[in-house]
Amino acid sequence: MNHSQPPARGDFILEAHGLTKEFLGFVAVTQVDLKVRRGTVHALIGPNGAGKSTCFNLLTKFVQPTRGTITFDGEDITRMPPAQVARKGLVRSFQISAVFPHLSVLENVRVALQQSLGSSFQFWRRVSSLDRLNDRAMAFLDEVGLVDFASLQAAELPYGRKRALEIATTLALDPKLLLLDEPTQGMGHEDVGMVTTLIQRVARSRTVLIVEHNMAVVSKIADTITVLQRGQVIAEGPYAEASRNPLVVEAYMGSETESLEVAHV
Structure with a gap:
């Protein structure tokens, strides 16, 4: 996909604006803006505690946002229950x-x-x-x-x-949008390879949003990545570009820096 061309109206199937979630005074997600382009694989990544799971739960309506809006296929779904959203075509694997x-x-x-x-x-x-x-x-x-x-x-x-x-x-x-939550978690090398190939296959004719900890997998399948740190977006773009962002390297330092380096090989 050519990322240099500005998107036409309707190019994005899922959009979040100013998405914020507070739990008893603790801010887990802060002012997250996200746009998932139709026909692509978009990965949501970040080190442990970055807010990935909370953000994913917000997008799939398992958690209600404190502030912000979510639009799916042109319709505001911010206050819809997850079952209703799933019937509209936003389907989370589990x-x-x-x-x-x-x-x-x-x-x-x-x-x-x-x-x-x-x-x-x-x-x-x-x-x-x-x-x-x-x-x-x-x-x-x-x-x-x-x-x-x-x-x-x-x-x-x-x-x-x-x-x-x-x-x-x-x-x-x-599904109009397939959401996968850590699909390779707990797998051995052989299974990771099989599931990675599978995701590539099913994504040829679908839009996929994925939360994934394995950076080697993300580097192979994602058209765009959004990187979270402490509940905020610190980088977004193609993997090769965003993963080299100094803020991203610093965020992963001491935890998953090695994974980022291996994924570039």
């Missing part, structure tokens, strides 16, 4: 990541697709009535590389594959 361990991989995706039949809560229907969803469910499994695991119980999947299933069920809700 909202539907309650993978049913004793259902098959295919059945898990079919559950997410049930809302397209208007029968999300009609569990008394015959299982065979959901067979019409199989082709669509398999298409999502193909997108995340789980076709060969379709008949396996979800509980039997390795950890990295479970995260892939989680993303597949999220995609089944047809």
Whole structure:
């Protein structure tokens, strides 16, 4: 994407202005401005305690802001509850990541697709009535590389594959904006590589906002990064540019400086 051209009206699917959150006098997030451009991967990063999680919770409406506004797809969602926002297409991965361990991989995706039949809560229907969803469910499994695991119980999947299933069920809700919260947390090197490739694949035709601690992952997948420190934005832009900002280097000094350096290699 050409970042040198000024964005046209409507280019940004999610915007936050002056976003502030106070907890009993403690200011966790201060005057955060954020714009997520359609069709890109935007990463929210920062050292421990920078306010990433609070900011992410504000954007996904799990926490109400003390001040500021949030606009999604041209509509003010500042005071909307998270379920209503999710129905509008802003979907956070863990909202539907309650993978049913004793259902098959295919059945898990079919559950997410049930809302397209208007029968999300009609569990008394015959299982065979959901067979019409199989082709669509398999298409999502193909997108995340789980076709060969379709008949396996979800509980039997390795950890990295479970995260892939989680993303597949999220995609089944047809999100306009896919939000991923630390998708590689707790993974070994092999799983990190697999999930990184998966995110790159699903982001080809979607907008993604991601909170991620692994800077090597961020450097590979993010078009734009926003760096937080003590609840404030200290840098924003392409990874190669923003990660070399002196304020960013100083913020990570002594904690994740090595990760920043490795990501440049």
